[in-house]
């Protein structure tokens with residue numbers, strides 16, 4: 001019998017982009033070394049030494065990502081306030097960590113997406129040169 005093609009091979013063993021953004025996984029070796037700071041990509045992988053600085057990172061739109069997340073969070077906050085009239089102390093305790101976490105994750109996701117796309121382009125460019 002012929003086995004069906006293994007579709008998981010299409011991703012070349014790379015982690016999913018959501019997990020990669022959450023844990024900061026290196027696109028080359030999969031170690032949790034992608035971020036040097038909570039939302040800043042490191043210069044290189046501390047595990048395999050892969051040079052992240054050589055990949056185009058698209059950091060110019062990071063401010064726009066932050067604004068979009070802020071607008072979405074504001075809309076949710078206003079909607080919840082209109083519906084439930086939560087005490088202001090509870091709102092503050094709830095929205096402070098949610099805002100920081102939401103913005104950080106959005107920035108990580110955006111930067112990881114760009115870096116992985118750049119990494120793929122770099123790999124394809126390298127394989128084009130080799131016969």
Ligand SMILES: [Zn+2]
Pocket residue numbers: 026027028029030031033045046047048049050
């Ligand atoms: Zn690595």
